[in-house]
Amino acid sequence: MAERVYLDNAATAPLDPRVALAMRPYLDPVFGNPSSLHWAGREARAGLVAARSQVARLLRAQPEEIVFTGSGTEADNLALVGVIEALGQHENHLITSSIEHPAVLETCRYLERRGVEVTYLPVSGEGLIDPADLARALRPTTRLVSIMAANNVVGTLQPIHELGRIARERGVLFHTDAVQAAGKIPLDVGAQGIDLLSLSAHKLHGPKGVGALFVRQGVPIGPLIHGGGQERGLRSSTENMAGIVGLGCAAEIAREEMSSEAARLVNLRDQIIEGVTAETPCTYLIGHRYRRLPGHICLGFSGLEGEAIKLLLALDEAGIAVSSGSACSAHHVGQSSYILEAMGLDAIRARGSLRVTLGRFNTETDVASFLRALPEAVRTLRPTSSYASPSPQRGAGNEPDRR
């Protein structure tokens, strides 16, 4: 059996054994309902309180500003629908970007069907939003701006500080989907002007099935799930205690190890970028060279874009797990990526990307394995694009940020 290397940490990151250890008591001995007043409830409640503080510290927020949810997607839905419905205005305008995760885009489309006007901001060839575009798009009826902190396909980091400042100056609430960014880059909801922020545990080596939404005190928001009034009435249902404790522990580890881990991942990332472009000349990097998540690489292959899925399968056969575009779009592998199209890539190139994402448990050995396997996998493919050569001259065509 081939050696197994996992390089798809943006899809989900393996559970950190320290997180698993923290969660274990909450699967059995600490079984209480944190809403109960007796000893069993008190034991569980202590875990809930601690986890809330741990998540708050990661964002430099207050514990009472953290609402636990069932996922990052739920947190996004709660932020957008919860705020728009709570405001109860007759005319509502919302601004987002054209490269958001479907958790935001599909929620926007739901809101559009309910009469909300939505503006989708364009992005540059590197996947960046121009803050001037946001300033121009704001209207008197704009209630909310939702821009992701880091893109899930390309890894581009948005100028959240600048975008948040513009929204705040105009008195408009600012939400960021930080599912990919939380725990990987510093987030400071106060300094960055963030009113709402979504995150997910399993992207930071925590468990699946739990997320959180930061809601700044005073922000009007209503629940999507009604019931017993847990989470300050914003997310009724008995708390997923093991998951929440796992999220808290994962957030704490990410915060404590962020600077050393980010620096380590950037070095591994650069080894891949430099190694791939040296060994496989038809490769180009998609997105900004530096303004990207520490462990995130998105690659295109000139002339082989139509073969990206075969490339992924060839790497899988070699034991290397990577992603084509986004794991969330695994059900739509035949389609081009709307994110890459928004960045100006043509339809062929937009369906041919490979996403390689590093995590806490990847090592230089994994990088070496990938760098050995990729050229061999590429050699097995046939070019399918009639107009593109597998070895184009550098600078030719519209390949973004080729190195």
Place this chain on the structure above:
Amino acid sequence: MNLTAADLPGLDCGVCGFRTCAALAERLPSDPDLLKRCIYYGAERKTSGPTGPLVQLAEPAPKHTGAGTPQPAPGETVWQDSLGRDFDFFLEHFPSEPGPREIILPHNPLLTRELEIKVGDTLIGRPLGMSCGCPITHCGVVMQVDSRTGIIVWCVTGPMRPRQEGFKDLGYYSAEAYEGLITKARAEIKIGLRYFFQPTRCMLQWRHSGLVNYVNRTPQGTQVRLEGLWIG
């Protein structure tokens, strides 16, 4: 370009590939191109305090009470009242209003109806006994009236207004709540906690205490409501 670690954002985030800003700064003289790797350079401020950037947290002030104690340097914030007692924040009034906003209840709530108190009236009265025991007669202009409960929201003004415009006399009242802005604090402001604070317009510059039961961070500062008021 001669940049030092102090010129860099100070986040020590590692996103540039160096563990600390100091480590990046060390390499910059020999390789200035590395600055491109700092995505926060020139863009992001240093981290805020845990309560966000709208309340500027200050260092604890040195103690100086009574005669012979050190005097504050010019511009230094003194976190003690005129009787040398510590407090945690200054309470300012909302800039759009004529003075500090208070929610008051006449000791005889029926006065609200008997005196036909309405928005814009000028009132005088003293906050007797409980809540909050100040010996000074206050003057203010009415912002809201609830004739059912007798509760009045007023903004406290100086004594010139009643002299110039006339007034209605409440006699004694209870100050039930203060609402205002915190622009300077040396403690985290948390809902549900009781604080010592200094209303900036207090004639005696005595500290007050109260329970924060509403917090809203705005570009102008942190809006709070304080109840359970007491002097000292």
